[in-house]
Amino acid sequence: MSTLFNPLINGFHPDPSVVAVDGVYYLATSTFEYLPGIPIHRSTDFETWELIGHVATRPGQLAVEQVPTAGGAWAPTIRHRDGVFHLVISDAMGRGMLHFTAADAAGPWSDGDLILKADGSGSLDGIDPDIAWDADGTVYITFSGMILSGEHAGAHLGIQQVKVDLATHRALEEPRSLWSGTGGGFPEAPHLYEVDGRWYLMIAEGGTERGHGVSIARGDGPEGPFETAPHNPLVTARGTTRPVQNTGHGDLVIGPDGDWLCVLLGVRPRSMTRAFSALGRESFVTPVRWGADGWPEIDPVQLNPRPGTRTDIGFAADTPLDGEWIAVRALPTDHADLAARPGWLVLHADGTTLDDPRPVFVGRRQEHLTNAVTVRIDVSAGVGGLAVRYDEHFHIELEAGAGEVVARAAIAGLVQEWRTPLDGDVVDLHLESRRPVSDGVFTRTSDMFHLAATIGGERRELAEIDGRFLSSEVAESFTGRVIGVYAVDGDIAVLRWVAEGHDE
Missing domain, CATH: 2.60.120.200 (Jelly Rolls)
Structure with a gap:
């Protein structure tokens, strides 16, 4: 039985995404204005994690040299298909929405291809992209429709989706709106999964601060329509005295014992009112169970730090x-x-x-x-x-x-x-x-x-x-x-x- 240490990865490692490949787990996190960008950690047991490399190790892969503070590498999604690792991410206020590939998660990774609008005029407007494939190989990029530049900067269009041709990295259609949560602010971090013939859309909402949480919906196909789970949010620490707060931005995976897990971000605040989080947002993990009604349930995040x-x-x-x-x-x-x-x-x-x-x-x-x-x-x-x-x-x-x-x-x-x-x-x-x-x-x-x-x-x-x-x-x-x-x-x-x- 695996011991679930929490934090899973100590220190500034937010927005975790994880993929399992032949019994090995690969986890990617955000780096914003720091380089090398997008660390990749590897584990076989979900207890011991090794830093094996980074996605952005060369000039030009991320245009962070001139991004404002808090810009840069936002919210990766890492996946694997047909022997290739895929990672999509927003280089916010930098290059835009990018797709990287590698034969080995340790690298080297590709230079990164811009995911273009349907008319080819530039990057898709949005953050936190997810990549998924349906049974016939159609590629779906699902993302949070937050606009970061131009006259509409700051506007939020909810969770959106496009089909993409990875040969040209161009959207095959205009973005369409999907399910955008239960009304919480900043619907973001979408991840799309097919489980037992149903498609699940999991997102974060409530902002990445104390209101943060994970919500989910499901449909018969990757484009929806999506039905809202009756017990959202699946996990949140809002309004609690739990030692791990701001829990949200989750990604699902089947763990080494065959049970489902959710990796997600959180903070460890201290003070009388749990007001100050010294280390910023870290990566955590918590168990997931599937109910008889086909909906997942996620446990609250338990603090279980590693030895010094x-x-x-x-x-x-x-x-x-x-x-x-x-x-x-x-x-x-x-x-x-x-x-x-x-x-x-x-x-x-x-x-x-x-x-x-x-x-x-x-x-x-x-x-x-x-x-x-x-x-x-x-x-x-x-x-x-x-x-x-x-x-x-x-x-x-x-x-x-x-x-x-x-x-x-x-x-x-x-x-x-x-x-x-x-x-x-x-x-x-x-x-x-x-x-x-x-x-x-x-x-x-x-x-x-x-x-x-x-x-x-x-x-x-x-x-x-x-x-x-x-x-x-x-x-x-x-x-x-x-x-x-x-x-x-x-x-x-x-x-x-x-x-x-x-x-x-």
């Missing part, structure tokens, strides 16, 4: 960075120089800072609610340091160089700094996220950041910063916390990265 982890990373010129490293609107290899100083990761500043949309920054997702990262850096030739980032408006950093160490909180244009002198060039920087100390009645935040530096063998505590300001609800970001190293002047060199954390 420790990651100790050194660097070598002949060993590429592992796939967990990501960068903002750039590939990590655009910034991380492993050859300039063997045994060190060198970053070359280019005049940007963390206030800029494309900083010289490479990082890894914060995976645990209680988390500590230490880096040893040499700032003899520049200025830079260690930071936790939500976006260019919300970040906390420890910056060394020019004779001092500066702890800095940059929160929506408000900046506060704490300083200590730096003697020498090599310093250990410590960024820790700790559970807040309760006053015995109420806890009013998600966590507390503790920023410190070890200089000449002496640890100096610089600042304590309320973690709520780097939460999903405050930053209102679709991503999550990413902790990384950065450079703002000259060159900095990083010798070692150590991260450890747990979810107790």
